[in-house]
Amino acid sequence: MGFRLANIGGRAALVSGESYYDLEKISHGDFSQDPMEALEALSELSALDAQLEHFEPSGQLADIELGPPVPNPKNCYAVGLNYRNHAEESNMAIPPVPMVFTKHSSCISGPTADIEMRSDYVDYEAELVAVIGKPGKDIRRDDAWQHVAGLCVGQDISDRPMQFSAAPPQFNLGKSFDTFGPIGPVLTSLESLDDYHSMEIRCDVSGQLRQSDNVDDLIFDIPFIIAYLSEIVTLNTGDVIFTGTPAGVGVIDGKYLRDGEILTTSIEGLGTLRNRCVRVADHSRADIVPEAFSKLVAAAREKAAAHQ
Ligand code: ZN
Numbered sequence: 001m002g003f004r005l006a007n008i009g010g011r012a013a014l015v016s017g018e019s020y021y022d023l024e025k026i027s028h029g030d031f032s033q034d035p036m037e038a039l040e041a042l043s044e045l046s047a048l049d050a051q052l053e054h055f056e057p058s059g060q061l062a063d064i065e066l067g068p069p070v071p072n073p074k075n076c077y078a079v080g081l082n083y084r085n086h087a088e089e090s091n092m093a094i095p096p097v098p099m100v101f102t103k104h105s106s107c108i109s110g111p112t113a114d115i116e117m118r119s120d121y122v123d124y125e126a127e128l129v130a131v132i133g134k135p136g137k138d139i140r141r142d143d144a145w146q147h148v149a150g151l152c153v154g155q156d157i158s159d160r161p162m163q164f165s166a167a168p169p170q171f172n173l174g175k176s177f178d179t180f181g182p183i184g185p186v187l188t189s190l191e192s193l194d195d196y197h198s199m200e201i202r203c204d205v206s207g208q209l210r211q212s213d214n215v216d217d218l219i220f221d222i223p224f225i226i227a228y229l230s231e232i233v234t235l236n237t238g239d240v241i242f243t244g245t246p247a248g249v250g251v252i253d254g255k256y257l258r259d260g261e262i263l264t265t266s267i268e269g270l271g272t273l274r275n276r277c278v279r280v281a282d283h284s285r286a287d288i289v290p291e292a293f294s295k296l297v298a299a300a301r302e303k304a305a306a307h308q
Pocket of ligand 1: 078079080125127156242244245
């Protein structure tokens with residue numbers, strides 16, 4: 001049981017091996033073409049997936065470009081400082097409750113989409129992403145996995161000075177520029193994974209390893225985050241949760257993304273994002289480096305020097 005759900009040209013498709021199957025076609029119209037609607041009938045989706053061998057593939061993955069498997073979430077949440085090693089490298093205390101911010105849903109983009117950069121301080125954050133299936137309010141931690149449609153790989157791209165330009169810092173806009181939320185390559189159901197509690201996560205920039213960890217190092221795990229969030233907001237079908245990034249982000253060593261670089265982000269069992277970084281323009285504050293940002297960089301450098 002289980003499924004791998006893809007978005008191909010805005011149409012929902014099931015994936016098996018290197019082949020894909022258009023969902024509306026193989027379901028004879030029981031499912032629409034909309035990938036968001038597919039998330040509303042997960043058991044029917046799994047049942048159809050179990051029958052894939054009886055259908056002719058609609059095509060091969062090698063011949064198409066995938067879009068984001070969840071293209072239009074109502075809400076998109078993200079958790080900061082959720083790996084101990086990242087909180088330490090950022091010189092920040094481990095938060096007593098999840099440090100939640102939002103990425104505006106309009107920043108969601110595909111697994112091979114270009115990342116459009118508007119300053120010299122754009123940074124990567126490899127993250128495990130959970131997508132809500134069954135909606136809920138006040139979800140108990142023990143029940144939380146039953147509300148997850150599946151998992152995918154995500155990049156929480158950040159324009160660092162914009163992130164720290166307000167006082168106190170407001171993460172939303174700095175992490176919500178168009179194209180700053182690549183997800184994919186497909187949405188993988190929990191049943192399709194060997195062990196979704198323990199998966200290697202890594203990030204390379206033009207072939208150079210920058211981040212390498214395991215999602216079992218999350219401080220607040222997915223059930224905790226779901227229980228916590230759903231006390232406050234109703235979680236809706238298709239809502240996206242970025243769960244935080246491990247150590248190795250660019251801001252610590254001043255290794256920001258450069259024009260033309262290829263950002264590669266992988267999680268064991270979930271697949272790989274490959275995004276090209278493109279410097280498109282300057283945003284209006286691109287040459288202003290806010291004090292909070294300079295302080296963060298200086299503090300991290302000081303700490304690194306003290307450890308040497
Ligand atoms: Zn993040």
